[in-house]
Amino acid sequence: MNIFEAFNMMSLGHVVKDNDGTWYKKEGNVLVDSENKGKTWYTTEELIFNSSNELWELVE
Numbered sequence: 001m002n003i004f005e006a007f008n009m010m011s012l013g014h015v016v017k018d019n020d021g022t023w024y025k026k027e028g029n030v031l032v033d034s035e036n037k038g039k040t041w042y043t044t045e046e047l048i049f050n051s052s053n054e055l056w057e058l059v060e
Contacts, residue, residue, distance in 0.1 A: 001016075001055070001056045001057070001058070002052075002055070002056065003047070003048055003051050003052050003054065003056065004048075005056070006024075006056035007026075007044070007047075007048070009058060010024060010025060010026040010031065011026060013026075014058055014059070014060060015058075015059040015060045016056045016057060016058055016059055017034075017056065017057050017059050018051060018054045018055075018056055019054045019055055022034050022035055023059050024042075024047070029044075030042065030043060030044075031043075031044065031047055
């Protein structure tokens, strides 16, 4: 799926992962990833800008 489909899945409470195997989930208005034990936070705009060419998979 693309970043927009992935974001929609995260908005529904799902966890997704990118090409590198890093998982992302939405918590409130921010997104948290699996790197640094979940301590790296991204705004929606930053994630979309940095990840627009990635292919995403549904994790849970």
